[in-house]
Amino acid sequence: MENDTQTNIMDAAQSLILDNGFSGTTVDAIIKRAGVSKGAFFHYFSSKADLAHALVMRYAEADAQHLENNMEKAEALSDDPLQQMLIFVKLFEQEMNALSEPYPGCLFASYLYQSELFDEQILEIIHRWMLRWRGRVKDKLEEVADTYPPDREVDLSSLADMLLVTFEGAFVLSQSVEEPETIARQLSHYHSYLQLLFNP
Amino acid sequence: MENDTQTNIMDAAQSLILDNGFSGTTVDAIIKRAGVSKGAFFHYFSSKADLAHALVMRYAEADAQHLENNMEKAEALSDDPLQQMLIFVKLFEQEMNALSEPYPGCLFASYLYQSELFDEQILEIIHRWMLRWRGRVKDKLEEVADTYPPDREVDLSSLADMLLVTFEGAFVLSQSVEEPETIARQLSHYHSYLQLLFNP
Incomplete structure (x- = not known):
């Protein structure tokens, strides 16, 4: 089950990937767009x-x-x-x-x-x-x-x-x-x- | 006018971009695929x-x-x-x-x-x-x-x-x-x- 933080990260990532491609999308850009910490990101995704x-x-x-x-x-x-x-x-x-x-x-x-x-x-x-x-x-x-x-x-x-x-x-x-x-x-x-x- | 080296570089780059995306394609990968030196690359492309x-x-x-x-x-x-x-x-x-x-x-x-x-x-x-x-x-x-x-x-x-x-x-x-x-x-x-x- 996804929770809100996880959903935020995924929504931000998907939107960035559609505009910049996968390689062009950094973890830093994702956490900035989602408004979460790097720790939160790596809590949900390895x-x-x-x-x-x-x-x-x-x-x-x-x-x-x-x-x-x-x-x-x-x-x-x-x-x-x-x-x-x-x-x-x-x-x-x-x-x-x-x-x-x-x-x-x-x-x-x-x-x-x-x-x-x-x-x-x-x-x-x-x-x-x-x-x-x-x-x-x-x-x-x-x-x-x-x-x-x-x-x-x-x-x-x-x-x-x-x-x-x-x-x-x-x-x-x-x-x-x-x-x-x-x-x-x-x-x-x-x-x-x-x-x-x-x-x- | 393109010459052979320039064409080789462009062909290699296009093929790599279609498989890896633009961000996922490095100059190093392009010159390796084209079989040219980095100097040759930057001679043709800034x-x-x-x-x-x-x-x-x-x-x-x-x-x-x-x-x-x-x-x-x-x-x-x-x-x-x-x-x-x-x-x-x-x-x-x-x-x-x-x-x-x-x-x-x-x-x-x-x-x-x-x-x-x-x-x-x-x-x-x-x-x-x-x-x-x-x-x-x-x-x-x-x-x-x-x-x-x-x-x-x-x-x-x-x-x-x-x-x-x-x-x-x-x-x-x-x-x-x-x-x-x-x-x-x-x-x-x-x-x-x-x-x-x-x-x-």
Whole structure:
């Protein structure tokens, strides 16, 4: 279980890593941002590498919960698999539209752009996270394709990946173009593509 | 003009930065990878920041040339704007399919995930690069939409961005899933979406 100090340290570290990279983020900068002592830091984390691991675990768990929550909400709102899938995407689109500040980026993408700095265990967690998204979305797309066979051949595995690709690519663009609507608009194109593909 | 030594240093640095991030890449690691002396490094670059600037300039120029070449090829192969746009995407898809090794990632995305490390001038070059893609692709999509008015309302600006979003997102996924076909498959979905949207 995390307590407040531990959460403060992790929040500060994550925010600094997304702006400066992992190597560019020192323990001194983290404790300054979190407003804690070096002693407090090392009480909770044996090293910066230990913190990197805790951050990736926390991010993966929160993300898995988020994915599951939105899928459950979508499944509760319709019995039709296509509508469920479209609502699922729309829920993310609404969340991204409601952001008052630019999205800070994806911790996993940040790690992957510095992948030599991390051990196999961390890279394996990120790999499993991608496969979880693929699996959960692909299962739903298979139900959709069974109910509404598309006119053209569709690779459901890469179509499932396309949701994560949309998030990750839009995060990168939104770091530079500074248009808060970037992510929602890209999700809306994914939504539109699904409608056209499985046009009932 | 770059000479061989300078090119070696820049190639080594770019490859190291994509794996370790900018902070995680030391001058010592760069000269070791490039097989040059520290004196040679500082003959060409006054600092690591100077090198970061040279890399971003080179990357932007090569990318602009690449974009222009593929658009010109596409325009030479058809008079129809929709076919030109579809060929343009297909050319990138073919290039990505022909890769014998996983794509190493995008230097600009790497910089953006460590944006606090770079000065405004570098971030401005990256910003202009995004706007160049948006502008060039959007111009073509406007011709397409004039010739084949879509059945549904389409925001052409974000539809243009979607090509870069597809590249950037697929680069992130391909760092972890280790499936060389990831990028080409995602481009093929973008191609398919355009066909469905502007279905003549």
